[in-house]
Amino acid sequence: MADLIESGEIDDIEANLNFDMLASPNFVRFVYDGDNSTGLGVEGPPGSAEIEELFVSYFESEGLESEPTPFSGRSDYGPFIAAAAYVPAGGLFSGAEGVKTEAQAAIYGGAAGSWYDPCYHQACDTYRTVLYGPPFEGVSAADGLEAGSEAADAALMRGNGAVGLGQLADAAAHATWTLARSRSPLVGPADLSAARTASARRSFAQDARRAAKTQEYKGGQRIR
Helix, strand or coil: CHHHHHHCHHHHCCCEEEEECCCCCCCCCEEECCCCCCCCCCCCCCCHHHHHHHHHHHHHHCCCCCEEECCCCCCCCHHHHCCCCCCCEEEEECCCCCECCHHHHHHHCCCCCCECCCCCCCCCCCHHHHHHCCCCCCCHHHCCCCCCCHHHHHHHHCCHHHHHHHHHHHHHHHHHHHHHHCCCCCCCHHHHCCCCCHHHHHHHHHHHHHHHHCCCEECCEECC
């Protein structure tokens, strides 16, 4: 990333799409919260909200619910939305060590009270788990969670990973294709007039990065 910034090549990157863990067996259709509407993360650079809406609209068109997940800085998009790069970003996430709620289980299926991915960073994180669900025996990640029996939870997750992967992969392909074909700059309406050409977009990004560098950051989050 440092080389891209120093050389100026970062200005040629229109957006970063981050597809993280798309096959969790206890999945949720999480969309990165580009405008920080939840107040739980950080607001992405201009264009991030439009990327979020692209995914949300796609799921709605397919009759599928989704929900936001915050920009926490813990995935590969982090360096792109930082002040030094300031590239709009967005993407999808199927869940890791967070615990699925009853409301989420009612929408997405799976087992309430268990991790979205009981095999997250575990030896059982294999393709077999995607197809058949987690083999809870000996999986320390499941210990202490408020859930039903391990066998019952595994049964509720059976085949869920493949279902989630199919739905999220379709959304990823749709967004990638749509953005690749778009002739419009990826910024919000208020910034559109200032970024109608490639050179103007580069200038806008450079100005935004310079402005962002004047802000104080702590733990990857802007202090307002």
